Amino acid sequence: MGSKSEKASRRPRADSIRNRERLLEAATQIFSAGGPQASLEAVAREAGVGIGTLYRHFPTREALFEAVYRHEVDLLGDLAEQLAQETDTVEALRKWLQANVRLVATKKGMIEALQLVAHGSSDLKAYSFERMTGAIGLLLDRAVAAGEIRSDISPEDLLRTLVGIFYSQGTVDWQPTALRLVDVFVDGLRKR
């Protein structure tokens, strides 16, 4: 076969990798502050690269947005794995749920973003659903196995509840309320 057509593609360039990371970081920052329709030129500026570079790495706004969102979901997944080391299974679950509230609270644009995800790319939807229910399942199973909480609640139920808590709020100063609701819910999960 030809020696050209299947050349074992070069190693990706260092600057390319660096710029991609910078863009992702900048986008997280800018989207957090301004919501998912913030200016892409602002993202490029923040990252210190040209607008053309942004578009090469992320051809559409959605592509960039997806990358950012996936990263956040991955962080939550990793956090769950960390928390699964703790001995107090119920506390671990509570902490993870609270981390979710704090994440959304810190990032103004996140609620709009969640809505966008809910009605957008079903690839991303499937991925984040799986990753999130996986994280929840991990913590939930441990607590159930330890005999600490009731066993008739599925990870999906919990995820939906969480989303419900986010959705019903979203105005100023909702974080305390949301944290309280999480507490009530976790307490409610306990075996009496």
Added chain:
Amino acid sequence: MGSKSEKASRRPRADSIRNRERLLEAATQIFSAGGPQASLEAVAREAGVGIGTLYRHFPTREALFEAVYRHEVDLLGDLAEQLAQETDTVEALRKWLQANVRLVATKKGMIEALQLVAHGSSDLKAYSFERMTGAIGLLLDRAVAAGEIRSDISPEDLLRTLVGIFYSQGTVDWQPTALRLVDVFVDGLRKR
């Protein structure tokens, strides 16, 4: 007390009234197709007026959007009053709920719009909440008074359920599912 300061303002100009109506109609159309961030210049074009005229009547995008949304809510309120004439009280309620589903299904942008309302102007929120619960209450009370359905469901409960049905859907071809859910719910309301 001056004779000038309180002059009995002229009759509004005919063209002004006409243009306002045209704009509202055009905006309903354009927002339905493109969601709440559709181009305002497109609205003006569709209405056949200059962009300046649009901005005079509706100084901000939100103002225009509010006017459109209020109009939709009013239509639903009026529909409830009509349906309150029907003899079959449960069917009347079912029809009204189905009309809601159809309205949202027809107007692509409506789901985004609802979310915008949910986190936006609390004037509009209060108005639409009142108008909607009023409409539901009208139909619900009749059915309860007729002894057709259980009496422990409030208009607010029903409204939240409706919004829940809208929120959980929103992708392609969700209308049949939503209609089915409405049916199930109405049947569930019946006294056994």
Added chain:
DNA sequence: TGATAAACGGAGGCATCCTCCGTATAAATA
């Protein structure tokens, strides 16, 4: 039938979107 208050239209200044292509540079090769 004027006079005039009110409404109209759209040019213009600014921001953002996205594409295109000449220039720069990291990796491969000799």
Added chain:
DNA sequence: TATTTATACGGAGGATGCCTCCGTTTATCA
């Protein structure tokens, strides 16, 4: 190390949208 070349970079530029401002038009009123 020097040269080649695939790859990535930056930003100008055309298109579109936002909103304001103001000269022109027109409906109402006397």
